[in-house]
Amino acid sequence: MTTVKVNGHTWSTHSGKSKDKVVEAPVIHNEGKLEPPNKYRSLNVFTVFYMLINNFLRSIKILDKNQTITELILYYINHSILLMVFFIMSIYKNFLWIYRKIVLKSLNVTYYPNKSPHIIRDDVNKLNKIPKRLSCILNFKDEDDENGGIDGLIFDISELVAWSVSAGIAELNIYEYNGIINTYNGELNRYINKNLKNYFGTEYIPNITIKIPHVGQIMVNDASKPVDLTVNLLSAIDGKPTIVELTKTMSELAVNKELKIEDITIDLINEELIELVGNEPDLLIIFNPNLDLQDYPPWHIRLTEFYWEYDNKDVTYAVFIRALQNYAKSKVNVGK
Amino acid sequence: MSQWMTTFPGYAWLLSTVKKIFGNIIKTGPVPRHIGLIMDGNRRYARAHNIELKEGHNMGFESMASILEILYECGVEQATVYAFSIENFKRSSYEVKWLMDLAKQKFQQITQHGELCEQYGVQIRILGNTSLLQPDVLKLLRQAEDITKNNKRAILNVCFPYTSRDEMTTAIKGIVKKSTEVDDFIIDESTIDKFLYTKDAPPLDLLIRTSGTYRLSDFLLWQSVSSQCSIVVIETLWPQFNPYEMSKILINWSFNKYWYGNSNGYTVRGNPDNLRLSNDEDLEDDEPNAFTTSYNRNPIVEDEDSFDRDSDSDRVIDNENDTVPSEESSINIKTA
Numbered sequence: 176m177t178t179v180k181v182n183g184h185t186w187s188t189h190s191g192k193s194k195d196k197v198v199e200a201p202v203i204h205n206e207g208k209l210e211p212p213n214k215y216r217s218l219n220v221f222t223v224f225y226m227l228i229n230n231f232l233r234s235i236k237i238l239d240k241n242q243t244i245t246e247l248i249l250y251y252i253n254h255s256i257l258l259m260v261f262f263i264m265s266i267y268k269n270f271l272w273i274y275r276k277i278v279l280k281s282l283n284v285t286y287y288p289n290k291s292p293h294i295i296r297d298d299v300n301k302l303n304k305i306p307k308r309l310s311c312i313l314n315f316k317d318e319d320d321e322n323g324g325i326d327g328l329i330f331d332i333s334e335l336v337a338w339s340v341s342a343g344i345a346e347l348n349i350y351e352y353n354g355i356i357n358t359y360n361g362e363l364n365r366y367i368n369k370n371l372k373n374y375f376g377t378e379y380i381p382n383i384t385i386k387i388p389h390v391g392q393i394m395v396n397d398a399s400k401p402v403d404l405t406v407n408l409l410s411a412i413d414g415k416p417t418i419v420e421l422t423k424t425m426s427e428l429a430v431n432k433e434l435k436i437e438d439i440t441i442d443l444i445n446e447e448l449i450e451l452v453g454n455e456p457d458l459l460i461i462f463n464p465n466l467d468l469q470d471y472p473p474w475h476i477r478l479t480e481f482y483w484e485y486d487n488k489d490v491t492y493a494v495f496i497r498a499l500q501n502y503a504k505s506k507v508n509v510g511k
Numbered sequence: 512m513s514q515w516m517t518t519f520p521g522y523a524w525l526l527s528t529v530k531k532i533f534g535n536i537i538k539t540g541p542v543p544r545h546i547g548l549i550m551d552g553n554r555r556y557a558r559a560h561n562i563e564l565k566e567g568h569n570m571g572f573e574s575m576a577s578i579l580e581i582l583y584e585c586g587v588e589q590a591t592v593y594a595f596s597i598e599n600f601k602r603s604s605y606e607v608k609w610l611m612d613l614a615k616q617k618f619q620q621i622t623q624h625g626e627l628c629e630q631y632g633v634q635i636r637i638l639g640n641t642s643l644l645q646p647d648v649l650k651l652l653r654q655a656e657d658i659t660k661n662n663k664r665a666i667l668n669v670c671f672p673y674t675s676r677d678e679m680t681t682a683i684k685g686i687v688k689k690s691t692e693v694d695d696f697i698i699d700e701s702t703i704d705k706f707l708y709t710k711d712a713p714p715l716d717l718l719i720r721t722s723g724t725y726r727l728s729d730f731l732l733w734q735s736v737s738s739q740c741s742i743v744v745i746e747t748l749w750p751q752f753n754p755y756e757m758s759k760i761l762i763n764w765s766f767n768k769y770w771y772g773n774s775n776g777y778t779v780r781g782n783p784d785n786l787r788l789s790n791d792e793d794l795e796d797d798e799p800n801a802f803t804t805s806y807n808r809n810p811i812v813e814d815e816d817s818f819d820r821d822s823d824s825d826r827v828i829d830n831e832n833d834t835v836p837s838e839e840s841s842i843n844i845k846t847a
Contacts, residue, residue, distance in 0.1 A: 254539035257765075261540075264766050317781035355783045414736065415700050422683050423698050426690035436688050441680045466742050467775040473732040477676060481725040481744075488779040505725075 220262065227255060275486040282493040288338065290373050295341035298496050302503035310348035310409075310456035310479070311335055312469060313490065315355055322489065328356055329363050331462075331490040332406075333370035338495050339404055340381045341374065346405045348456055352469045354410025357387050364394055367406075388452050389413055413452045414472040421447055448474050455479060460498045462490045480505050526754075527580075533758055534584030541768035543716035543761070545589045546582060547731050550575060552722030552748030559748075565609050570750040572617055581754040583631045583665045585761055589712045591668040593730045597640060597677055611648055614671065618655045632664030638708040639673035640681070668712065675732040682706035709734060716774060717764055718742045719757075721749045741767070741774035 218226075231251045238247065288294050299305060313331055316323035322330065332349055339347045349356070356363060364385055371380050381403035385394040389412050395402075421444070428434035455475045461467065461483035468476070482498035516522065550571055557567025575592060582590055594614070600607060621635065637652045644652070652671065685706040690696040704710065715734040720727075723746040727735065735742060743760050745752070767776045 249535070250539060253536045256536050257540045260536075260762065261766050261769060264762075265770065314778075314780045315783050316779060320779075320781065323781060352780060353783045415703070415733070418679065418683075419698060419700055419703060422686050422703065425683065426687045426696070426698065429687045429691050434687075436684055436691075439680065439684050439687060441676050444680055444683065445676070464779060465776045466744075467738055467778060468736040468740075468742070469738050469780070471736050473736045474676065474679065476727055476732060476736070477729045478726055481742075501725075507726075 223258060224255065227251060227258075272486055275484075279484060279487055279491075279493070282497070283491050286493040286496050288341075288492045290337075292337075292341035292374050295338055295492075295496075296343075299342045299499065302499060304503050305342060305499060306344060306457035306480075306502055308346040308348070308454055308456040308458075309339060309344045310350060310459045310471075310475075311490075312350045312459065312461045312463060312467075312471065314463060314488070315351055315353055316488075325355065325359055325362075329359065329366050330370075332356070332363060333367040334490060334492075335495070336367050336383060336404060336406060337370055337374045338492060340371070340383075342499065344404065346407070346454070346456075348407045348409055348453060350409040350469075350471055352411050354389070354408070354412060356408055357390065357410065360385060360387065360392070360394060360408070364396070368396065386453075389417075407453050409452065409472065411470045414470045417448070417451050417472070418474065421451065444474070448472075458482065458498060458502045460495065462487065462494065464488055478507055480507075530581050530584050530754060534581070534586065537758075537761060537765060538586045540765045542586045543764055543774070544587065544713040545591070545715050545717075546587055547715055547718040547735065548575075548578070548590060548592045549718070549720040549728065549730050550592060550594070550749045551720060551724060551728075553750060555722060556748040556750045564606060565613070567750065568610065568613050572613065574750050574752055577754055578752065578757050579633070579667065580631070581757050581761075583633065587665065589666040589668060591638070591670060591709065591712065591715075591731065593673065593728075594669050594671045595639075595673070596729065597643065597672045597674045598729070599672065600643070611645065615648055615651055618651045621655050622651070622658050632662040633659065634662040634666045635659045636666060636668050636711075638668050638670045638678075640677050641671075643672050666712070668709065670708075670730070673708070674729040675727075676729060678708050679703075679733055681708070703733070707733060715740045717760070719760060720744045721747055721752050738778075739774065 231247070234247060235244070238244065286298070313328060315325075315328055318324035320327075328351065335349070336347060364383070367383055367385075368380060371383070375381060382397050382400045383404050383406060384396070384402050385406045385408065386392070387408045389410065425434060425439060429436060452472050452475060455477060456479050459471070459476065459479045459481050461481060463469075463483055464486045466481060466483055480502050482494075482501050484494050484497070487494055553567040553571040554564055556570065557564050560567075579590055595610060599610070602610075635655050637656055641649055641652070652669075682703050683706075686696075686698055686702060690698065709715075709731070714737065715731060716739065718727075718731060718735045718740060720742070723744060725744050727742075734740065741764055743764075745756065745760070747756065764774050768774050771777050
């Protein structure tokens with residue numbers, strides 16, 4: 176009867192946390208602070224209850240004056256019920272995880288671009304609207320992971336670029352929390368063009384421009400031709416820190432009497448932030464197992480539609496096209 | 512819940528007892544401190560059920576009261592509800608008038624007998640750009656704030672009228688004004704936090720949006736992009752959203768926090784610092800270690816290998832290619 180252990184193991188491989196830690200007494204009064212994952216979760220059911228009883232006996236001895244024994248007993252009864260519920264939930268979530276993985280796999284088989292822009296074009300033509308500006312949150316994965324490291328990230332971005340060009344999207348934002356890709360933009364550009372050749376053949380290669388708004392760097396492949404897709408590389412620094420920088424600049428201007436406080440309006444800040452970071456995307460695809468915005472620029476997600484697939488961590492065409500399909504169905508009505 | 516069931520005697524008592532028991536159980540684990548609610552779907556509900564718009568809004572208010580009841584039972588410190596957006600002024604003048612009347616009526620109720628507030632010790636705070644409101648409405652809101660200001664148990668923030676961009680702009684204005692008055696005023700992210708309408712609230716832990724719209728619609732953008740905040744979107748319309756569904760969301764949040772240490776569930780984000788470290792090691796590494804670049808499975812093997820090489824090099828000492836690594840490996844043994 177070591178099901179908890181088994182569960183703990185399967186789940187801890189996702190979260191990447193080590194499970195052999197020393198067990199401590201439970202926190203009775205939870206103050207809502209940020210805590211690491213509970214250490215009980217990887218233990219056997221019987222061990223957990225043995226420890227609970229132990230803790231209970233210990234806390235009887237050091238009972239506070241303002242705490243009665245019945246309160247303590249009730250607390251422990253309630254806490255054991257909660258732990259039981261969590262235990263059952265962990266089993267349920269494992270089954271859910273398997274189910275979702277199967278669904279994702281079958282979706283990947285159903286929607287397969289086969290490195291052909293025509294298939295993507297056919298899928299997109301069925302939709303009644305497509306986003307003008309698309310934003311994607313990607314993850315830098317550890318090198319030991321599947322499709323991880325810098326190479327994995329570059330591969331994912333180049334695939335996204337090829338799909339976006341085929342779908343006719345004008346602007347693609349790539350958000351990666353650490354901004355690690357910024358230092359590898361030469362390689363990225365080379366790989367994107369190589370991948371586009373795979374899709375479009377060597378006769379006509381779509382013209383891509385890569386921008387890094389934070390550094391103010393622009394990489395143009397062919398200035399003479401019209402640009403097919405602009406790729407913006409964003410990171411956490413384009414979010415709250417940029418708004419802080421803007422505030423600092425405005426305060427300096429105000430101190431030097433070059434800016435009146437009444438002149439600071441939503442429109443002014445919007446203009447400035449569009450200049451610094453870019454436009455608000457219409458659709459945000461989160462290639463994450465859950466809806467985690469990871470400090471995405473807060474100003475830029477006012478009316479952005481979110482899309483993600485539970486328990487998905489890969490950048491696949493199935494998720495991409497389903498996001499577009501979902502966006503086509505949505506209806507935006509500001510305030511009305 | 513079926514309508515006929517609510518007519519049974521003792522139903523209300525049973526419901527509140529169940530809520531209390533659930534609250535006591537969930538309080539023994541992690542509980543979100545600050546919850547944001549986007550109450551969407553009142554009008555869609557009214558249209559679908561062929562009732563008047565006004566009636567739909569009314570039901571929405573009742574739904575809010577029962578949801579807040581369970582939240583406060585569970586120990587949530589602050590709830591922030593999106594009652595009225597600045598964009599809502601764009602709606603038809605009838606509806607704006609209805610909404611204002613509804614607000615006036617409800618706040619009058621609160622000020623007159625204040626059932627919910629007294630029973631739960633709820634303090635009401637109005638967040639938002641109140642200068643846009645009619646003076647008579649504003650007067651009532653301030654009265655409600657005044658009457659409940661001594662309640663300590665929980666806080667209900669009513670966003671009326673509010674948009675997040677307006678909030679950020681107001682914060683920036685406030686900071687700029689302050690920096691013209693105070694020399695060397697330090698501006699960083701926490702400064703902006705302190706100038707937002709939600710300055711007195713703990714960081715947002717959970718944001719719930721009803722009626723299956725995957726958008727934030729200008730609500731608490733700054734607060735919700737953090738990875739610590741979990742955003743939950745549910746398909747039900749707000750008037751149908753019941754405490755049972757709310758409790759499912761709460762227990763799921765609690766589970767994620769307990770199991771993964773993150774209210775969003777597990778994350779796949781890797782740490783690029785490891786990458787840089789391993790690259791540096793590669794550069795610094797000498798020839799003998801080169802064969803164990805990525806995955807150091809068993810460090811003892813390495814030593815054995817170098818011993819082997821030593822013995823090998825003794826035998827074929829005149830082979831130049833072999834002597835170099837043997838020297839290095841012997842150095843390695845000395846240093847190890």
